[in-house]
Amino acid sequence: xxKSDRNQKKNIAxxxxxxxxxxVSRLPISTWTYLKEPASVRHLGPMAQDFRATFGLGDDDxxxxxxxxxxxxxxxxxxxxxxxxxxxxxxxxxxxxxxxxSRRLSKVGSNRR
Numbered sequence: 055x056x057k058s059d060r061n062q063k064k065n066i067a068x069x070x071x072x073x074x075x076x077x078v079s080r081l082p083i084s085t086w087t088y089l090k091e092p093a094s095v096r097h098l099g100p101m102a103q104d105f106r107a108t109f110g111l112g113d114d115d116x117x118x119x120x121x122x123x124x125x126x127x128x129x130x131x132x133x134x135x136x137x138x139x140x141x142x143x144x145x146x147x148x149x150x151x152x153x154x155x156s157r158r159l160s161k162v163g164s165n166r167r
Contacts, residue, residue, distance in 0.1 A: 056120070056121050056124065058121070069129055071129045071130070071132045071133035071136070072133045072136075074109075074126060074129040074130055074133060075129070075130045075133035075134060077108050077109060077126075078126060078127075078130045080108070081100050081104060081105070081108050082100060082101065082104050083098065083099060083100055084098070084099075084100070084101065085097065085098045099123070100118075100123075102114075102115055102116050102117050102118050103115045103116075105118045105122075105123070106118065109122065109126060111126075
């Protein structure tokens with residue numbers, strides 16, 4: 055469960071999702087086993103020290119909150135979606151331009167014959 059009611063929060067501020075994505079891309083991600091677990095048990099994610107140094111979230115550098123990791127992941131996904139949408143629009147524009155140039159080139163070629 056994640057308590058996320060706006061009415062239970064203060065100091066709400068928007069984030070730069072592109073900056074978050076950039077930070078995520080540089081965040082070391084590892085697999086590991088906790089000292090008290092059998093070697094067959096594996097986990098995946100960042101070290102708390104790296105997460106704290108990268109995002110400045112939480113209240114110490116030995117743990118991080120799942121809500122913060124979820125927020126970081128959602129912000130990065132949002133930034134990726136924005137990049138994808140921009141690239142899709144650029145591809146559509148370039149395809150139109152390419153088609154137009156191909157038609158013009160065909161006309162020039164047929165006029166030379």
